[in-house]
Amino acid sequence: MKVAVIGCGTIANAEHIPAYLKNPHVEIKYFCDIVPERAHAAVEKYQCGTAVTDYHAVLQDPEVAALSICTPNNVHAPIAIDAMRAEKHVLCEKPASRTWDEVQEMIRVQHETGMTLNIGVVNRFNDSVRRIKQYIDAGKLGHVYHVYVSFRAHRSIPGIGGPFTTRAIAGGGALIDWGVHYLDIVMYCLGDPQTKTVSGETFCQLGRDIPDYVYTNMWSSRTRDVNGTYDVDDSVTALIRTEGPVITVHGAWAQNIGVKETYIDFMGDKGGIRLDYGGKFTFYGAEFGSLISYQPEFEMTDMFQNEIDAFVDCVQTGKKLPSHIDTVAVTARMMQAIYDSAARHEEIRLD
Amino acid sequence: MKVAVIGCGTIANAEHIPAYLKNPHVEIKYFCDIVPERAHAAVEKYQCGTAVTDYHAVLQDPEVAALSICTPNNVHAPIAIDAMRAEKHVLCEKPASRTWDEVQEMIRVQHETGMTLNIGVVNRFNDSVRRIKQYIDAGKLGHVYHVYVSFRAHRSIPGIGGPFTTRAIAGGGALIDWGVHYLDIVMYCLGDPQTKTVSGETFCQLGRDIPDYVYTNMWSSRTRDVNGTYDVDDSVTALIRTEGPVITVHGAWAQNIGVKETYIDFMGDKGGIRLDYGGKFTFYGAEFGSLISYQPEFEMTDMFQNEIDAFVDCVQTGKKLPSHIDTVAVTARMMQAIYDSAARHEEIRLD
Amino acid sequence: MKVAVIGCGTIANAEHIPAYLKNPHVEIKYFCDIVPERAHAAVEKYQCGTAVTDYHAVLQDPEVAALSICTPNNVHAPIAIDAMRAEKHVLCEKPASRTWDEVQEMIRVQHETGMTLNIGVVNRFNDSVRRIKQYIDAGKLGHVYHVYVSFRAHRSIPGIGGPFTTRAIAGGGALIDWGVHYLDIVMYCLGDPQTKTVSGETFCQLGRDIPDYVYTNMWSSRTRDVNGTYDVDDSVTALIRTEGPVITVHGAWAQNIGVKETYIDFMGDKGGIRLDYGGKFTFYGAEFGSLISYQPEFEMTDMFQNEIDAFVDCVQTGKKLPSHIDTVAVTARMMQAIYDSAARHEEIRLD
Amino acid sequence: MKVAVIGCGTIANAEHIPAYLKNPHVEIKYFCDIVPERAHAAVEKYQCGTAVTDYHAVLQDPEVAALSICTPNNVHAPIAIDAMRAEKHVLCEKPASRTWDEVQEMIRVQHETGMTLNIGVVNRFNDSVRRIKQYIDAGKLGHVYHVYVSFRAHRSIPGIGGPFTTRAIAGGGALIDWGVHYLDIVMYCLGDPQTKTVSGETFCQLGRDIPDYVYTNMWSSRTRDVNGTYDVDDSVTALIRTEGPVITVHGAWAQNIGVKETYIDFMGDKGGIRLDYGGKFTFYGAEFGSLISYQPEFEMTDMFQNEIDAFVDCVQTGKKLPSHIDTVAVTARMMQAIYDSAARHEEIRLD
Numbered sequence A, B, C, D: 001m002k003v004a005v006i007g008c009g010t011i012a013n014a015e016h017i018p019a020y021l022k023n024p025h026v027e028i029k030y031f032c033d034i035v036p037e038r039a040h041a042a043v044e045k046y047q048c049g050t051a052v053t054d055y056h057a058v059l060q061d062p063e064v065a066a067l068s069i070c071t072p073n074n075v076h077a078p079i080a081i082d083a084m085r086a087e088k089h090v091l092c093e094k095p096a097s098r099t100w101d102e103v104q105e106m107i108r109v110q111h112e113t114g115m116t117l118n119i120g121v122v123n124r125f126n127d128s129v130r131r132i133k134q135y136i137d138a139g140k141l142g143h144v145y146h147v148y149v150s151f152r153a154h155r156s157i158p159g160i161g162g163p164f165t166t167r168a169i170a171g172g173g174a175l176i177d178w179g180v181h182y183l184d185i186v187m188y189c190l191g192d193p194q195t196k197t198v199s200g201e202t203f204c205q206l207g208r209d210i211p212d213y214v215y216t217n218m219w220s221s222r223t224r225d226v227n228g229t230y231d232v233d234d235s236v237t238a239l240i241r242t243e244g245p246v247i248t249v250h251g252a253w254a255q256n257i258g259v260k261e262t263y264i265d266f267m268g269d270k271g272g273i274r275l276d277y278g279g280k281f282t283f284y285g286a287e288f289g290s291l292i293s294y295q296p297e298f299e300m301t302d303m304f305q306n307e308i309d310a311f312v313d314c315v316q317t318g319k320k321l322p323s324h325i326d327t328v329a330v331t332a333r334m335m336q337a338i339y340d341s342a343a344r345h346e347e348i349r350l351d
Helices: A010-022 A038-045 A055-059 A073-085 A099-113 A127-137 A175-189 A303-317 A325-344 B008-022 B035-045 B055-059 B075-084 B100-113 B128-135 B172-192 B305-316 B325-344 C010-022 C035-045 C055-059 C073-085 C099-115 C127-137 C176-191 C302-318 C325-344 D010-022 D037-046 D055-059 D072-084 D100-113 D127-137 D174-190 D303-317 D325-344
Strands: A002-006 A027-032 A050-052 A064-068 A089-092 A117-119 A142-152 A197-204 A236-243 A245-250 A261-268 A271-278 A281-287 A292-293 B002-006 B027-032 B051-054 B063-069 B089-092 B118-119 B144-152 B195-203 B234-241 B246-252 B261-270 B271-276 B283-286 B290-294 C004-006 C025-033 C051-054 C064-069 C089-092 C117-119 C144-151 C195-203 C235-242 C248-251 C261-268 C271-274 C281-287 C288-294 D002-006 D027-032 D051-052 D064-069 D089-092 D118-119 D144-152 D195-204 D235-242 D246-252 D261-269 D269-274 D280-285 D288-294
Touching: A002 A010, A002 A055, A002 B305, A010 A027, A010 A064, A010 A303, A027 A038, A027 A064, A038 A050, A055 A064, A055 A073, A064 A073, A064 A303, A064 D325, A073 A089, A073 A099, A089 A303, A099 A117, A099 A325, A099 B008, A117 A325, A117 B089, A127 A261, A127 A271, A127 A281, A142 A175, A142 B195, A142 B234, A175 A236, A175 A245, A175 A261, A175 A325, A175 C261, A197 A325, A197 B051, A197 B144, A236 A325, A236 B144, A236 B195, A236 B246, A245 B246, A245 D055, A271 B118, A271 D027, A271 D325, A325 B100, B002 B008, B002 B055, B008 B035, B008 B063, B008 B305, B027 B035, B027 B055, B027 B063, B035 B051, B035 B283, B051 B055, B051 D089, B055 B063, B055 B075, B063 B075, B063 B305, B063 D072, B075 B089, B075 B100, B089 B305, B100 B325, B128 B172, B128 B261, B128 B271, B128 B283, B144 B172, B144 D246, B172 B234, B172 B246, B172 B261, B172 B325, B195 B325, B195 D269, B234 B325, B325 D303, C004 C010, C004 C055, C004 C288, C010 C025, C010 C035, C010 C064, C010 C302, C010 C325, C025 C035, C025 C055, C025 C064, C035 C051, C051 C055, C055 C064, C055 C073, C055 D269, C064 C073, C064 C302, C064 D072, C073 C089, C073 C099, C099 C325, C117 C325, C127 C271, C127 C281, C127 D027, C144 C176, C144 D072, C144 D195, C176 C235, C176 C261, C176 C325, C195 C325, C195 D144, C195 D195, C195 D235, C235 C325, C235 D195, C235 D235, C235 D246, C248 D235, C248 D246, C302 D072, D002 D010, D002 D055, D010 D027, D010 D064, D010 D303, D027 D037, D027 D064, D037 D051, D037 D144, D051 D055, D055 D064, D055 D072, D064 D072, D064 D303, D072 D089, D072 D100, D089 D303, D127 D269, D127 D280, D144 D174, D174 D235, D174 D261, D174 D325
Parallel strands: A002 A027, A002 A064, A027 A050, A064 A089, A089 A117, A142 A245, B002 B027, B002 B063, B027 B051, B063 B089, B089 B118, B144 B246, C004 C025, C004 C064, C025 C051, C064 C089, C089 C117, C144 C248, D002 D027, D002 D064, D027 D051, D064 D089, D089 D118, D144 D246
Antiparallel strands: A142 A261, A197 A236, A236 A245, A261 A271, A271 A281, A281 A292, A292 C288, B144 B261, B195 B234, B234 B246, B261 B271, B271 B283, B283 B290, C144 C261, C195 C235, C235 C248, C261 C271, C271 C281, C281 C288, D144 D261, D195 D235, D235 D246, D261 D269, D269 D280, D280 D288
16 A cells, blocks of 8 residues: 655654554655655665655646655644545644534545544544543543643743744744643543533733743744744643533643643542653552552553554555544544633633 | 730630730730530630630720631621721631621722731742742743632531531632632732632532432541531532633542542632642743743742731721722622522633 | 559550559459569559469469469469369460460360450550551452561660570561561451461571660669570561461561651552551552542540450450450461471461 | 584574674584574674574584584474484573473483483572582581572563463473472582472463463563463472472462562571572671671673583593483472472472
C-alpha cells in the first residue's frame, strides 16, 4: 500500500513517518511540503519516496491509497476534502480543523465519499487511556459525576509569533492545540456523551507582548518571531454540562504559576482515577471499610505506531476506528462553543 | 467590656473563648448553649461566667455589650437580628447565614440598628491573605485575569449524619462550609468586585450512603450518625465572571481522588500567586529576562486572636472592619447563585 | 463484674490491666503475684484492688467472675484448670501452655466445666488481620496455595538466662513465644485447616553462650542472667502441609543476619497479601491486564482492648470467641509437632 | 584448540560464544542448531565457523576437541553422552539434565570415557561466591547451622508456553531453572555435604492460564504462546536436612507478592552472610562486645569468561574443576527429591 505524507514538519518527522516505515504493509511514495527543502530533506533522510510541493500532484497518482495530513490547521479541511474527493483515505492531524463549520464540511464530504477520514486523536490508542475506558465501562468507578481537566504549564507557548499563535492559521491556542487531546480523552472514556451547556473564558495575556515574553525553552520553534502574530488563547477555563458528567476545564500554555499540572480526574461515586497525561494512572477506591489506591503496572506501547497501524488496517479492511471524524465531532463542537461563550461572556446551550 | 458566647461547641472552645480570654479589655459574662451540659462545662473549664440555655436571657442583660454567635448556621440570622435589636454588637461565625434572603435580612437590620455586625471571615485577619492583597493592590501581579480556587480533600465530611450534613440546619455542605472561606479570600484580595454570571454544579455523591461511607478520620464528630441526614453538597464546581477576574471553583469535602489540594491561584499578566490555604504563599514572576519565584518569609500571627481583638476594638471605637456584613454580601449572593445554578443546571446572571 | 489479674509482670501492666480499667463493666478486685512487691505495686499504681500472692485465695472469692492469667507459661495450665473448676472464666495469655498434652488437658476441663477459656491470641482482634480474613473469605486471593511466615530479628532474645529462655518454664523459645502469634494468624485467616505433615528444625545457637551473647538492647529484662539457663530455640524453620495451603516457617529471636523481616505472605492464584506484622498490609493482584498493588488505609484500634472487651462480653453473654481454646488447639498441636520433628530430624504425619 | 557450540540460542549468544572468542587458545569451528537460520546467523554475526544442523556432523570431525551444549534441557544428556563417546570434552549448560536418572547416566559415561564433563554451574566462578566459600572455610561464620535460599520474583516466567514451561523439554520450572543455581552455590560454599531428608512442594498456579497471565515484561521470549504448554512449577518450597546445615528453600518465577527477593542467607553461630544473588554480599558478626556488619569491596570479573577459560584450561591440562559433573550430582539428586516429595506430599530420605 502506497501512502503520502502532506506536511513534513515536526509531527511528521517525529511520529507519522517513522511509524509508516515500521509498518510492513506500507511504502511512502511522496513527501509533500510547500517548503521544497523540507520535502527534499525527508526523501534524503528516509531514503525513499519523491519530494513534491503541491499536494494535488499526490492526489492525481492513482497508486496512492492514503495520506497523512501534518500541515498547519488552516489547510486541514481543504486538503482532507480534496483528498477524499480524489478517493484517498485520510489520516488528518488534530484538531480536525479550525472551526466547527469546517469540521461539519469535512464530515459531510466523508459521508458523501465514504472514504476513511480519521483524526489524529492519538490518545485513543494510548494504553493508559484505553484501560481507563475499561475501568469506567466495567463500573469500577460507579456513577462518574464530575471530570476535572487540567492542562496547565508555566511556559509552553509553541513558536511564539509563528503559525501556532496565529488565529487565522491555527484557529486558536492552548484550547485547540492541547485542550483537544484532553477533551477527546474525556469523551472517549465516557462513551462520547452529548454536550448540553458550555460556559467558558479564554485569556490572551502572556504571549501578546512577543518581545518581552520570558521563557526558558520553547517547542516547535526555538526562537520567537518578533514580527509575527500572537492573537490566540494562552489560557482557558470552562464549565461544561453533558448528558453524562460535568466537566471543569483549566488549561494554560503559559501562566504565572510555576507548576506543571497536566492530568485528568475522573470522579465517580465508587472510585476515581487520576490520569497523569502521557503517563500512567492511579485508581482510588474503598473496600472492606478501607481506603485503597494503586497505580496499575503495564507495558506502554507507542501510541503513534498504534494509530498508524490501525489506520493502515482500516484502509485495508474498511473498519471504523474510534478516531473516525464522526466521533471527534462532539469535541470540535464543544471547543467551538467554548470560544463562542468566551466571546459573548455567557453560557451557550447546545441541546 | 462584657461579652457572651452563644453556642459552646467546637469553634467556640477552640477559637473564640481562648481569644476573648487573652484580650485584656474583655470579660466573658455568659456561656449560652441549648445543651445545658455544654454551657456548664465551659463555666467550669474557664472558671468564669454564667451558664445559660436561652440566649434571650443574655440579650436582656444591659451589661453585655457584644456577643459571638458560634451556633449551627440555621440560627445565625435570628440570633444576630434579635441581638442587634437588643443593642448588642455581634460577631457571627461564617457563613453569615444559610441563604441570600436571610443575609439580606441581617443586612437590613444592621443598617436599621447601626450595631456592629461582623462575620467570622477570619482569613481577612490572616497574615498571608493580607500580604496577597498588598501585592495585588501594589500592581505586582499586573492585570489579574483568572483565579482558580481549589478546596479538595479525599475524605473530610464533618460529622456525617449530623448538623453539618443536614441542609435544613447548615444550608449546604462543602461550598457553604469551606467554599465561603476561599471565595471570601478571593473577594477580599480583589477588592470585592461585583459578580456578573455564575454557572455551577453541586454533587451529593459520597456522603449520601451514610453507613457505607469509608473514612479514616472525621472532624467535628468522631463517629457517623447512621440515623442522621445527609442532603448537602460534598463537592462543587463553578465558573464565575466578575467585574474583575474570572473565578473557577473546584471543591470537595470528599472525592475518590486521594489528594489534598487546598490552594488559590491568582493569575496576573505580570505575576501570579499560589496561596497554600492556611499557610504561606509563593510569588511567580519574571524580571530581567528571567523567570523567578519565591516564598516570602514572615511571622504568622493567630488570625482568630486578630479577629477577636479587632472586633473588641471596633465595638469600642465604631470602626468598620473588612469583615463587616456589607463586605460579605457579595460572597453570600454568589454562593446562593451557585446553588441556584446547580438546581436549574444553567448559568445565572447577577448584573 | 469483678475480675482478677494473676501475674503482674510486663504483659499485665502493659495491656491487660489498662484494658480492664477502660472497660466500663469491670472492676479489678485482685492483683495476684508470687512476688508480693509486684502485687502491691499494682494496687498502688492503679488505686484499686487487693494484693495477693496465692491465686487460690482469688478462686475462693465467689464475687470474682473471671481472671486473666499473665504468668510464665509453666503455670498456665494448672491455674486455668483450677480456675475453671472454681467456676471462674479465664483469659489465659499465649501460648495456651508448654506442650500439646497440657493443652489437651485444658480443653478437656473446659469441655467438662463449660467455663469460658480464651487464649491471648490477640491478633484475632487486630484490624489488619481481620481484614485479611475478609479478603480471603471474599475470594480476592483466589486459591491460597502457599503461606510464608517470617519472624526474623537480629537480636531479640528476651531476658537471656531468665524464664523466657528456660525450657522447663517457657516450654520453648522463638517458636512458642513469637511463632505462636504468626501461626495463629495464618490459621485464623485460613479458617483453621487441619495439619497433615510437619517437618521442622530448631536451633539453639546464639543464646547458649549467655556471657558472650552480644546485643544492643533486650526486652522483658534489660540485663542478662549469667547464672541462668538458656536451653530453648533461638531460631526455627519448618515446612507444614495442611488441608489448605502449605506453610513455610522461618523465625529467629536472634541470627547473624542483621535484618528485621517480620511478615506473613499469603500467596493465592488471583492475588496475594503481605502482612507487615503489627502494622498494615499490602494487596497484590492483576486486573484489566495490569499488575496492581495497594495498602488499604483504615484506622487501627487497640487489639488488646478489643480482646479484653470481647472477653468481658463473652463472659456476660456466653458467646464463643475466635480465641476460644478449641480454635487454638490446631496451632498448639502444630508447634508440638515442629518440636518433635526437630528432635527426631524427620517429618511427622498428623492426619 | 577447535570447539563447537551446540544450540545457538540466548545463552550461547549472550555468554558462551563471546567468551570463546575472547579466549586466545580457542577457535570456534562449528555453530550447530536444528534451526538452520540460527546456525547461519551465528556464522554471519561472528564471521567464523561453519553452520550445521546435526550435531553428529560435529562429533565426526576429529579436529574438534570440545563443545558447549547450549540446547534445551531435554537433549543435554544424549548430546553429552554421544560427545564423550566420540572423545569430545563437554561443557554442558545447567541443569545437568531433566532428571536424576539422566544425570546418573551422564556420570556413568563420564567415568567410562574419562572425558571432561563440566556443567554450567557458573556461580562457582563468581567472585562473591568464591569469597563466601573462603569465609566459611576459614571459620569466620563458626558453625553454619541454617541456610535460607530465596529466589522469589513477582513476574518472571520465561517465554510462557515455550520450551522453558514445558516439562517434557525443560524437566521442570522455577526449581530446575533458577533453583539449580542457588542450591549449587549453597553446596559449593558448604563443601558439598550429602543430603539426608527432603520435604518439598511445588506449585503450578500463576502460569497455567497462559492467555490471562499478566506481566509487564518477559525474558527468553517477549510474547506468550497461547497454544503452548505450561505444566511446570512456577513456585517451590522445601526443607532439606544435610550432613551440614538445614536448608530452607523458597523460590518463585511468579507470585502475587510484588517483591524481588533473590538472596542466600548463611547463618552461623559466629557470623552470617547474606549474598545478594548476582551481586555483592554482607557479613554480619560480633566482636569486642559490638555488633558489626560490612560489605566487602572487590572487583567483579565476568563469571562466564572465567568458566569458559577454566574449561579450556582443563581440556588442555586434565584438571578437575569444581563444576565437574561429580560435584553437581548432589544438587541434581536433591532437586529430583524435591519433585518426588512434592508429588507424594511427604518427606523423602536420601541417606
